[in-house]
Amino acid sequence: MLSKLSDPFKHDKIPIQPISPQSKRVKAKPKKFSAVIKRIWIYLSYSKVMLILVLLMVIISSAMALLGPFLVGMAIDKYLVSREEMFFLWLLAALGGIYIVHSLSLWLQNYWMIGVAQETVYTMRADLFEQIQKLPIPFFDKRQLGELMSRVTNDIENVSSTLNSSIIQIFSSVLTLAGTILVMLSLSPLLTLLTLLIVPLMFYGMKWITKRTSVLFKEQQRNLGELNGFIEETISGQKIVKTFSQEQKVIAEFIEKGERLKTSGFWAQTYSGFIPKLMNMLNNLSFAIIACVGGILALNGTVSIGMIVIFTEYSRQFTRPLNDLANQFNTLLSAIAGAERVFDIIDAEDELKQEKNKRRMEKVKGDVEFQNVSFSYKGYKNTLNQINLRALPGETVAFVGPTGAGKTTIINLLSRFYEVNEGAILIDGVIIADINKESLRAHMGFVLQDSFLFQGTVHENIRYGKLDATDEEVMDAAKHANAHSFIMKLPKQYDTELKYNGSGISQGQKQLLSIARAFLAQPSILILDEATSSIDTVTELKIQEALQQLMVGRTCFVIAHRLNTIQNADKIFVLHNGEIIEKGNHESLLKKKGFYYQLHGQKQLR
Numbered sequence: 001m002l003s004k005l006s007d008p009f010k011h012d013k014i015p016i017q018p019i020s021p022q023s024k025r026v027k028a029k030p031k032k033f034s035a036v037i038k039r040i041w042i043y044l045s046y047s048k049v050m051l052i053l054v055l056l057m058v059i060i061s062s063a064m065a066l067l068g069p070f071l072v073g074m075a076i077d078k079y080l081v082s083r084e085e086m087f088f089l090w091l092l093a094a095l096g097g098i099y100i101v102h103s104l105s106l107w108l109q110n111y112w113m114i115g116v117a118q119e120t121v122y123t124m125r126a127d128l129f130e131q132i133q134k135l136p137i138p139f140f141d142k143r144q145l146g147e148l149m150s151r152v153t154n155d156i157e158n159v160s161s162t163l164n165s166s167i168i169q170i171f172s173s174v175l176t177l178a179g180t181i182l183v184m185l186s187l188s189p190l191l192t193l194l195t196l197l198i199v200p201l202m203f204y205g206m207k208w209i210t211k212r213t214s215v216l217f218k219e220q221q222r223n224l225g226e227l228n229g230f231i232e233e234t235i236s237g238q239k240i241v242k243t244f245s246q247e248q249k250v251i252a253e254f255i256e257k258g259e260r261l262k263t264s265g266f267w268a269q270t271y272s273g274f275i276p277k278l279m280n281m282l283n284n285l286s287f288a289i290i291a292c293v294g295g296i297l298a299l300n301g302t303v304s305i306g307m308i309v310i311f312t313e314y315s316r317q318f319t320r321p322l323n324d325l326a327n328q329f330n331t332l333l334s335a336i337a338g339a340e341r342v343f344d345i346i347d348a349e350d351e352l353k354q355e356k357n358k359r360r361m362e363k364v365k366g367d368v369e370f371q372n373v374s375f376s377y378k379g380y381k382n383t384l385n386q387i388n389l390r391a392l393p394g395e396t397v398a399f400v401g402p403t404g405a406g407k408t409t410i411i412n413l414l415s416r417f418y419e420v421n422e423g424a425i426l427i428d429g430v431i432i433a434d435i436n437k438e439s440l441r442a443h444m445g446f447v448l449q450d451s452f453l454f455q456g457t458v459h460e461n462i463r464y465g466k467l468d469a470t471d472e473e474v475m476d477a478a479k480h481a482n483a484h485s486f487i488m489k490l491p492k493q494y495d496t497e498l499k500y501n502g503s504g505i506s507q508g509q510k511q512l513l514s515i516a517r518a519f520l521a522q523p524s525i526l527i528l529d530e531a532t533s534s535i536d537t538v539t540e541l542k543i544q545e546a547l548q549q550l551m552v553g554r555t556c557f558v559i560a561h562r563l564n565t566i567q568n569a570d571k572i573f574v575l576h577n578g579e580i581i582e583k584g585n586h587e588s589l590l591k592k593k594g595f596y597y598q599l600h601g602q603k604q605l606r
C-alpha cells in the first residue's frame with residue numbers, strides 16, 4: 001500500500017530515484033540492535049552513580065503514578081458510596097503528597113539524566129576522535145572528510161538527544177507497564193486479560209514497521225553524511241569551483257543529494273509515524289472493550305463503581321507507556337543507526353594497536369635501503385615494481401620522473417603510511433615494518449608542498465615540530481628557516497593567529513614556517529617534496545637557503561623539481577611507470593644521454 005503513496009517532494013528538474021521501501025538502494029541490513037545497545041550501555045555505565053539516582057527517581061515516580069489512581073478509586077468508593085469524610089480528607093492529603101513527590105522525582109530524574117547523557121556523549125566523541133587519530137592513511141583514502149565529520153557531529157548528537165529524552169521514558173514506561181499489569185491482575189484478572197488482548201496486535205504491528213524504519217533511518221544517516229561530505233568538499237574547493245564556473249553544476253549536485261536525503265527522511269519519518277497512530281487505534285480499542293465489559297459487570301453488581309474508575313484509569317496507564325515506548329522507538333532507531341556508524345569507526349583497526357609491541361628506535365643514523373620493493377594501492381595495479389636503492393647517512397637522494405611515476409609513493413612507503421607488498425625497506429639495517437611507527441616517524445621530518453598549518457598562533461604552528469620546545473627554541477628554528485623576519489612583520493609577531501590552513505599568509509611564507517617546524521624537530525631523515533608553485537624570487541631564495549641549511553648532516557629524500565637540488569644531490573633516481581629506469585648523479589646521468597637528459601633538456605623534471 002505504501003509503495004503507492006506519491007512522493008510529495010518530487011522535483012521537476014532533476015530526476016532522482018525515490019527511496020521507497022522497495023528501492024534497491026536500501027541495501028544496508030541493520031546489525032543486531034542488542035550489540036549496539038550493549039555498547040551504549042557500557043558508555044552509560046561510566047556515570048554509574050548518576051544513573052542509579054536516575055533509576056531511583058524513575059522507580060519513585062512510577063510508583064507514585066501507580067498509587068494515584070488507586071487512591072482516586074478508593075476516594076470515590078469511600079466518599080461517594082460510604083460517605084466516610086475523615087478518611088476522604090486523609091486520602092486527598094495523601095494524593096496531594098503523591099503528586100508533589102511525583103513532580104519532584106520527575107524533575108530530578110531529568111536533571112541527572114542530562115548529566116549522564118552529556119558525559120556519555122563526551123566520552124563517545126572523545127573515543128571516536130582518538131580513534132580517528134590512530135587510523136591508518138589508507139582508511140582516509142576511502143572516505144570523504146565531511147562524511148567522517150558527520151559521524152563525529154550529527155551521529156553523536158543523535159545519540160545525545162536520544163539519551164536525554166528516551167532513556168527515562170523507556171525505563172519508566174517499562175516499570176509502569178509491569179506495575180500496572182500486576183495491580184490490574186490483582187484487581188480483576190478478567191478485565192486484565194481483556195486489556196492484554198491488544199498486546200499481540202501491538203507487537204506484530206511494531207515489528208512490521210520497525211523492520212522497515214531501521215533500514216530507512218540508516219539510509220537517512222548515510223545520505224546526511226554524503227551531503228555533508230559534498231558541502232565540505234565544495235566549500236574547500238570554492239576557488240576551483242569558481243575558476244571553472246562550475247557553480248550551477250555544484251548547485252545541481254547539491255540539490256540531487258539534498259533531494260535524496262529529503263526523500264529518505266520522508267520515508268523513514270512516514271513509516272515511523274505509523275507507530276503512534278497504530279498505538280492510538282489499539283489504545284482506543286482497548287478502552288472501548290474495558291468500558292463495555294466493565295459497565296456490564298458494574299450493572300450486575302460484580303464490581304464497584306470505584307473499581308471501574310480505578311480500572312479504566314489503569315487501562316489507560318497501561319496503554320500510555322506502550323504509546324510512549326512506541327513514540328520513543330522512532331528516536332531510538334535513529335540513534336541506534338547513528339551509534340552503529342560511530343562504532344563502525346571506533347572498531348576499525350587502528351594502526352597503533354599492532355605497533356605496541358614493535359621495537360622503538362632511540363637513535364637513527366640514517367642508512368636507508370629499499371630491497372626489491374613492490375607496491376600497489378588497494379584495488380589498483382602495481383604502482384612500484386622492484387625498487388632497489390640505498391641512501392647512506394647524510395646523503396641526499398633525489399627522485400625525478402614524470403607525473404604519476406611513483407615518487408610520492410616511495411615516500412609514502414618510507415614513512416609507513418602504506419605497507420610494502422613485496423620486498424623490504426630498512427633503516428640502519430632494521431626492517432621498518434618491525435619498528436614502531438610512532439618512533440619511526442619521530443626521526444623523520446617532512447617539508448611538503450602543501451604543508452598544513454593549523455588554526456592557532458605562528459608560535460604554536462612551529463612548535464608542532466617539537467611539542468615541548470621552549471620559546472627560544474621556536475624562535476631559533478624560525479631564524480634558521482629564514483622565517484623570523486616575516487614573522488616579526490606580522491601584527492602580533494609570533495602570537496599572530498593564523499586562519500584555516502594559513503590562508504592569511506603567502507604560499508612561500510607557509511613553506512618557511514614548515515621548514516621552521518622541521519628545524520625544530522631535528523630529524524635524522526628529511527623528506528622534502530619541493531613546491532612547484534611559483535613563488536616570488538626573494539622568498540624563493542630564502543626557502544632555498546633555509547633548505548640547504550636544513551639538509552646538512554641528514555639523510556634527505558627529495559622529490560625534486562629544482563635544478564640546484566638535483567645538481568647537489570648525491571644520487572638521483574629517475575622513475576618511470578613505477579620503475580627506476582636510470583640512476584646516478586647529475587653529471588653521470590647527463591652523460592648517459594637517456595631519459596634524464598631529455599627531461600633536463602626540456603627544463604622539466606616531472
Ligand SMILES: Nc1ncnc2c1ncn2[C@@H]1O[C@H](COP(=O)(O)OP(=O)(O)OP(=O)(O)O)[C@@H](O)[C@H]1O
Binds near residue numbers: 403406408409606
Ligand atoms: N591513494 C591512492 N590510491 C590509489 N592510487 C594512487 C593513490 N595515490 C597515488 N596513486 C596512483 O599511484 C601512481 C603513482 O602516484 P604518485 O603520487 O606516487 O606519483 P608521483 O610520481 O609522485 O606524481 P606527481 O609528480 O604528479 O606527484 C599514480 O598512478 C597515482 O594515480
